[in-house]
Amino acid sequence: MSRGPASRIRVGLALACAGLTAGCGTQAATVAVTRPPAMTASLSTSLTTAQGTWAIAVMGGSAASHNNFWQLFVRRANTGRWSLATPEGVADNGGLVAAGGNGSLVVGFRPSQELAYSPLATSTDAGLNWTPGLLDAALADTPGAIAVGPSGRTLALLQDGTIEAAPTADDAAAGRWVPLATLKALAASAPGRSCGLKGMTAVSFGPDQNPIAAGSCVRPGAAGVFTDAGGTWRSAGLTLPGNGPGMGTVRVLGLTAIPGGNAALLAVGTSLLAAWWDGTRWTVSAPVTADGVRALGFGPGGSAWLLLDSERAETIAGAAGSTWRALPPVPAGTTVLVPPGTGTLAPGTGGSYDALAVAGSRLTVWRLARGAWGKVQQITVPVQYGSSG
Amino acid sequence: MPGMNSGLSPSDPTLVAAFRSALLHQGAIALLMLVFLWLLWATARTWRPAVSAGTSGVTAGEPAEARARWLLRTGFGVLWIFDGILQAQPKMAGGLATQVMEPIAASSPGWVQHLVNWGGTAWSYHPIQAGAASVWIQVGIGTWLIVAVRGPWSRLAGAASVIWGLIVWVFGESFGGIFAPGLSWLTGAPGAVLIYVVAGALIALPEGAWRVPRPGRLLLAGLGVFFAAMAVLQAWPGRGFWPGRAGGKPGTLSRMVTEMAGTPQPHFLSSLLSGFASFATRYGFAVNLVVVIALAAMGAAFLSGRPRLVRYAMWSGIVFCLADWVLVQDFGFLGGLGTDPNSMIPLIVLFSAGYLALTPAAQEAEAPARAAEAKRPGVRSVAAAGALAVILLGAAPMAAAAVNRTADPILALAISGDSTRLNLPAPGFSLTDQNGRTVSLAGLRGKVVLMTFLDPVCTSDCPIIAQEFKQTGQMLGAQAKNVELVAVVANPTYRSTAFTRAFDRQEGLTTVPDWLYLTGSLSQLGAVWRHYGVAVENLPAGAMAAHNDLAVVIDPAGRIRQELSSDPGPATLSTRSSFSVLLGQYARQALRQS
Numbered sequence: 010m011s012r013g014p015a016s017r018i019r020v021g022l023a024l025a026c027a028g029l030t031a032g033c034g035t036q037a038a039t040v041a042v043t044r045p046p047a048m049t050a051s052l053s054t055s056l057t058t059a060q061g062t063w064a065i066a067v068m069g070g071s072a073a074s075h076n077n078f079w080q081l082f083v084r085r086a087n088t089g090r091w092s093l094a095t096p097e098g099v100a101d102n103g104g105l106v107a108a109g110g111n112g113s114l115v116v117g118f119r120p121s122q123e124l125a126y127s128p129l130a131t132s133t134d135a136g137l138n139w140t141p142g143l144l145d146a147a148l149a150d151t152p153g154a155i156a157v158g159p160s161g162r163t164l165a166l167l168q169d170g171t172i173e174a175a176p177t178a179d180d181a182a183a184g185r186w187v188p189l190a191t192l193k194a195l196a197a198s199a200p201g202r203s204c205g206l207k208g209m210t211a212v213s214f215g216p217d218q219n220p221i222a223a224g225s226c227v228r229p230g231a232a233g234v235f236t237d238a239g240g241t242w243r244s245a246g247l248t249l250p251g252n253g254p255g256m257g258t259v260r261v262l263g264l265t266a267i268p269g270g271n272a273a274l275l276a277v278g279t280s281l282l283a284a285w286w287d288g289t290r291w292t293v294s295a296p297v298t299a300d301g302v303r304a305l306g307f308g309p310g311g312s313a314w315l316l317l318d319s320e321r322a323e324t325i326a327g328a329a330g331s332t333w334r335a336l337p338p339v340p341a342g343t344t345v346l347v348p349p350g351t352g353t354l355a356p357g358t359g360g361s362y363d364a365l366a367v368a369g370s371r372l373t374v375w376r377l378a379r380g381a382w383g384k385v386q387q388i389t390v391p392v393q394y395g396s397s398g
Numbered sequence: 399m400p401g402m403n404s405g406l407s408p409s410d411p412t413l414v415a416a417f418r419s420a421l422l423h424q425g426a427i428a429l430l431m432l433v434f435l436w437l438l439w440a441t442a443r444t445w446r447p448a449v450s451a452g453t454s455g456v457t458a459g460e461p462a463e464a465r466a467r468w469l470l471r472t473g474f475g476v477l478w479i480f481d482g483i484l485q486a487q488p489k490m491a492g493g494l495a496t497q498v499m500e501p502i503a504a505s506s507p508g509w510v511q512h513l514v515n516w517g518g519t520a521w522s523y524h525p526i527q528a529g530a531a532s533v534w535i536q537v538g539i540g541t542w543l544i545v546a547v548r549g550p551w552s553r554l555a556g557a558a559s560v561i562w563g564l565i566v567w568v569f570g571e572s573f574g575g576i577f578a579p580g581l582s583w584l585t586g587a588p589g590a591v592l593i594y595v596v597a598g599a600l601i602a603l604p605e606g607a608w609r610v611p612r613p614g615r616l617l618l619a620g621l622g623v624f625f626a627a628m629a630v631l632q633a634w635p636g637r638g639f640w641p642g643r644a645g646g647k648p649g650t651l652s653r654m655v656t657e658m659a660g661t662p663q664p665h666f667l668s669s670l671l672s673g674f675a676s677f678a679t680r681y682g683f684a685v686n687l688v689v690v691i692a693l694a695a696m697g698a699a700f701l702s703g704r705p706r707l708v709r710y711a712m713w714s715g716i717v718f719c720l721a722d723w724v725l726v727q728d729f730g731f732l733g734g735l736g737t738d739p740n741s742m743i744p745l746i747v748l749f750s751a752g753y754l755a756l757t758p759a760a761q762e763a764e765a766p767a768r769a770a771e772a773k774r775p776g777v778r779s780v781a782a783a784g785a786l787a788v789i790l791l792g793a794a795p796m797a798a799a800a801v802n803r804t805a806d807p808i809l810a811l812a813i814s815g816d817s818t819r820l821n822l823p824a825p826g827f828s829l830t831d832q833n834g835r836t837v838s839l840a841g842l843r844g845k846v847v848l849m850t851f852l853d854p855v856c857t858s859d860c861p862i863i864a865q866e867f868k869q870t871g872q873m874l875g876a877q878a879k880n881v882e883l884v885a886v887v888a889n890p891t892y893r894s895t896a897f898t899r900a901f902d903r904q905e906g907l908t909t910v911p912d913w914l915y916l917t918g919s920l921s922q923l924g925a926v927w928r929h930y931g932v933a934v935e936n937l938p939a940g941a942m943a944a945h946n947d948l949a950v951v952i953d954p955a956g957r958i959r960q961e962l963s964s965d966p967g968p969a970t971l972s973t974r975s976s977f978s979v980l981l982g983q984y985a986r987q988a989l990r991q992s
Contacts, residue, residue, distance in 0.1 A: 068939075075858075078940030078941065079940055080939060080940060093938070093939065095938070095939055097891065097937065098889055098890070098891035098892050098936050098943050099855045099892060099942065099943075100855075100856075100858075100940065100941060100942035102857065103857070105940075118855075121857050122857040122858055123857055123858055124861070124904075125904045126904060128855045128897070139891075141891050141894070141897075143894075145900045145903065183894075183896055184896040390939050391938050391939050393938070393940075393941030
């Protein structure tokens with residue numbers, strides 16, 4: 010008995026629908042993507058002021074970011090002991106940014122959760138007492154987002170790339186900030202166009218006390234460091250050896266003022282370099298290669314450190330022809346390195362580095378002595394889990 | 399999926415009690431309506447005995463209802479009633495959106511999630527009304543299907559089943575997961591309620607259509623295509639159904655069954671499922687082979703349209719579906735948030751009806767028995783009208799709630815607990831507002847003061863509470879001019895007017911009329927905190943300053959009338975709106991009390 014056309018249509022329909030339905034549940038193939046190295050600086054850092062040495066690290070160890078709070082530690086001048094100095098009154102789970110100058114330390118709280126602006130706190134007594142201040146905007150997520158000049162003039166880099174300035178410390182406390190430049194204006198300026206400026210990463214003061222700003226450029230080999238000369242932004246003239254189309258784009262990861270000039274840390278592809286400026290010319294270090302940078306910071310005399318992936322750490326002493334020096338592999342959980350404690354002692358010249366390792370709410374201080382890290386202190390921080398949920 | 403989540407526990411006692419109360423209240427109304435309709439009918443019958451005949455569309459002597467249609471009507475009627483009863487489970491009001499709709503939609507594409515989120519948000523704004531409405535609509539449709547035997551009433555019941563079924567299929571089942579990966583007949587694809595929709599559409603067909611085998615053939619052909627497609631889907635390589643174990647972990651089927659075994663249920667059932675999961679892990683290939691062959695065989699038999707083959711397929715299909723219902727679907731309705739018995743029982747009813755529809759001549763033998771039904775048409779008409787009234791009882795408040803953009807205050811009450819009714823003089827104060835002007839409580843006499851305590855650098859609750867206050871002002875409309883929205887700084891360090899102004903800018907409060915954000919010296923603030931029972935302190939290690947969330951309602955005479963926790967809880971869209979509604983209600987009460 011032969012099957013009629015209706016049967017054939019049924020079978021055809023069945024197969025077509027079956028195929029279509031099966032197609033609905035088919036998963037797309039995964040596309041492998043090669044990720045570029047993570048050359049973005051964390052807010053974890055350290056800095057040295059006349060009051061002492063400071064370190065910023067995130068603690069809590071919680072999967073919920075609002076339960077991880079940033080802590081400020083201080084090793085006061087002439088002491089070897091660390092203590093907790095986090096300013097109170099504001100939840101700092103959005104991150105802390107600090108800058109020293111004019112005999113004080115200014116700490117900015119990055120916005121988090123429902124808070125959209127950045128309260129500030131200033132201490133002139135090594136973190137024993139804090140005075141509140143206000144930046145009615147969101148600080149940028151970069152360790153170089155605040156700078157304090159010798160006169161108390163303060164710069165703030167905002168999340169949207171705008172640079173604001175408070176003429177005095179009192180103005181900063183009262184929230185009286187004025188815009189100095191916007192990313193759009195800087196990018197449209199001649200030096201901005203020249204390097205293809207696409208984002209701002211740090212602010213500082215130059216040797217002439219004028220503001221300096223640094224960022225990321227898209228033009229290969231062009232470094233975006235600009236100085237403000239009476240309202241006109243000019244290139245600071247940083248060029249990298251062998252720059253050109255074959256070179257990667259340059260991102261300024263860190264920028265700080267040093268006596269008589271500035272120091273900067275740069276990422277070019279997988280290379281990291283230090284650069285020093287004396288107001289007229291730049292000195293650039295040899296590169297160090299890394300797959301990613303976890304934290305960075307500056308020490309006295311233009312010294313700098315890098316905490317890299319795989320427990321690697323590199324330090325460099327300063328402009329005078331120095332090269333990167335690898336430290337012994339840092340202890341597990343190290344989130345920040347701290348240069349030696351006095352303002353006159355540069356790394357590698359008799360001082361010793363501290364490595365601050367975090368595990369949940371416990372901070373362990375390791376000190377480098379005779380080529381090995383030794384545990385010297387532990388601090389249990391009373392992290393207030395759930396206080397900002 | 400923002401918006402859908404009320405953030406409250408489905409077992410929240412306030413929600414559960416309110417849901418129960420709403421069901422009892424509406425149940426009593428439904429009962430009264432039925433009694434009223436009954437009386438109406440009885441009266442009408444007394445006056446005009448002949449009028450009731452024929453209203454149900456059944457007259458003696460007409461051919462009896464086709465067996466297939468009877469099976470669909472009563473089968474799905476019972477299922478709808480059962481689903482309605484499941485909707486009355488205590489956790490349903492607070493849990494359906496978050497525990498049922500959201501997880502089902504999570505693996506679907508963004509546009510499905512967006513659509514489901516819209517429905518879930520409407521539910522989470524009015525969980526009690528929505529929960530109760532679902533109960534009455536489903537019970538009503540089920541009853542309507544059962545009691546309306548013939549005629550337009552009966553076909554309308556089928557149409558109602560289609561409409562409601564589609565709503566449930568889209569919003570409750572995210573299109574039965576057909577756009578999500580992992581679709582399988584075993585777990586309920588393409589959504590149990592889609593089967594209700596098909597059945598409803600068949601019931602809505604003209605009755606004459608059932609007197610020939612054509613509807614049965616078409617239904618079985620459709621089912622045949624469906625089973626064949628499901629067999630292909632089940633057999634498709636790479637979907638994970640063949641291996642019992644993959645990468646050291648249980649395969650797809652074992653994992654699904656293990657998840658079902660985790661549903662709260664009697665131990666012997668979970669043991670049964672766990673046992674089958676182990677079996678499927680060990681003999682994954684064989685289990686899937688049996689499933690694929692069974693689905694393909696049923697598909698082929700239904701497609702053939704031959705009664706004998708279909709009969710075999712039907713009986714073996716019933717056994718197969720029941721096994722899947724028990725061993726894979728875990729009955730579908732356990733755990734306190736099951737909304738239906740999943741797909742197997744409706745599917746059995748559907749293909750059994752298809753088989754019966756193949757042999758319409760046999761219905762003549764049944765005719766005398768069911769002709770008796772035609773002798774009681776009035777009762778059925780009254781019952782059908784009652785069922786429709788029950789549906790409207792659920793649908794009307796649900797429709798009203800759906801167009802209401804503000805949430806039910808029950809959510810706020812569930813979070814904050816009952817407010818404390820007071821009648822105490824409000825402690826006076828004199829502080830500085832955000833513009834530097836001195837403001838005293840005495841100066842606000844004649845207005846209702848809604849007052850709270852906010853930290854201007856707060857990262858969590860305070861900005862949310864401020865938004866709730868702002869929304870309250872908007873909801874009060876013309877009455878807002880008689881209400882002052884007041885916040886007092888609750889931070890011992892960050893308390894200058896620079897911060898209150900920054901907070902106002904952040905929250906868009908600078909243009910809100912009658913908004914005051916007050917601050918002062920630490921001693922001034924300390925006194926206000928103390929008098930109103932607010933504990934404020936700085937915490938170490940980067941934590942936010944701590945303070946309790948409190949709101950007070952002060953009447954125009956300066957007396958505290960209500961005190962409630964203003965902790966916004968999960969601070970979802972619905973709970974924020976709910977708090978604003980509650981504060982607005984308290985403000986209106988205080989205005990009336992003045």
